Amino acid sequence: MIQAKHITKKFGRLKALDDVSVQMNAGECIAILGPNGCGKTTLLKTVLGMVMADRGEVMVKNELVKKSNWQYRRHIGYMPQIGRYPSNMKIADVINMMKDIRQNSNLNEELATAFDLPALSQKKMGNLSGGTTQKVSAVLAFMFNPDILILDEPTAGLDPLSSEKLKAKIKAENDKGKLVVITSHILSELDDLVTEVIYMQEGKIIFHKKIKTLQEETGEIKLSKAIASILQSAEK
């Protein structure tokens, strides 16, 4: 579904992505992990065409990502790390605008109901708490039944209950054969979701492994411990 080949992106002198190649397939749930500023978000943004790579190419569903190609984005639902919305629009306005733009009759509004958003629909985006804004982002990402879900720190601002609801939704969509790409700092909550792990550092992919392989190699069941043990052995 997503293929990146030799992506390099520099911001001034900083190399945000350094010759990154990666393949992601339908039905996988991939966690991209790594310290702050390692290029996770930049990688996701190059897939979305929000950031243009200096070198290399990205294919999404066999379509090349470039300036003149925008149609491929209909396959993607994107939940940004910090969703920023026009502050004078109401929740309902934002959702209706997206429906208007995406023109997709196959709507999936389970998440909106689960988060009880209809009750808040007349609130202005500018007055929402960080968590509620996150909920709107999540609802928009899932609403149009995209084949690819790109979730940047999806549970960062959510309360535990909403976070569980979102995880259940991610799992359900993943089970339908959709590709889910998640970045997160909180490793413990990814345990029961993820099928593959990509670990990045300083713009490079350090490893890309199936979670089973990772568990077998390290003898650890918990994702956080498995990764810690791999990183420790790499240091030696």
Add this chain to the structure above:
Amino acid sequence: MMRKIVKYVLGDIIRNKMVLVYTILLFVISLSVFNIETNTSKGILSLLNIILLIVPLTCIIFSTIYIYNSSEFIELLVSQPIKRKTIWYSLYFGLVLSLSLAYIIGIGLPALYYFPNAKGAMILIVGLFLTWVFVSIALLIAGSSRDKTKGIAIAIVSWLFFAIFYDILVLFILFQFQDYPLEGAMIVLSFLNPIDLSRIQLLLQIDAAAIIGYTGAVFKIFFGRGLGILICILCMCAWFLVPLWLSVKIFQKRDI
């Protein structure tokens, strides 16, 4: 798709009270000028001087700030299946439509009411051109600089340059090189300033020979009235198309 996004941009601008205030301001100015001045040409000239300052100032500052404040809206849309060009042009048309409407209601209609002839029409056209040009320049500024404060500062300096410093510069050159024939240079110089172009265009129309100014007089001698106006209009078109086109190129390459 463009129409849909323009609709949202327009809705947003109209909810913002600034454009309404601008419309009322223009309306008050035009009514007071038309009612005080009994002499037609004098009335138009007083109005012209106000238009040439206020319209560019409002358009460039309001549009620059508006683009910076729409960063959330832009961010939201670029991750959706929409062409970036469509987003950018929608912002342009939204701004241009609302500011043009404000001008038409505030000055265009009163002008046509008091001067239902070519002079009134010219006031309308000149103001609309100025609106399109300065919104276009604002988009170029806001597209090129990520820093809002810097962008607004550049917008203010651009306005000061076109509205005030440019004339001082031209006078300075005239004075320094008064021993040489400068007609050709003056024509080229007037092409380089949309405000000068508008002034010449309007003055050619109302035939105020005495106050047409140096560049205006040269223009008239060089091209005659009809051709002069045509050339002015072509230049004004270039003045809003080129910055707009450049700003689209920049926006398409920009990392969001």
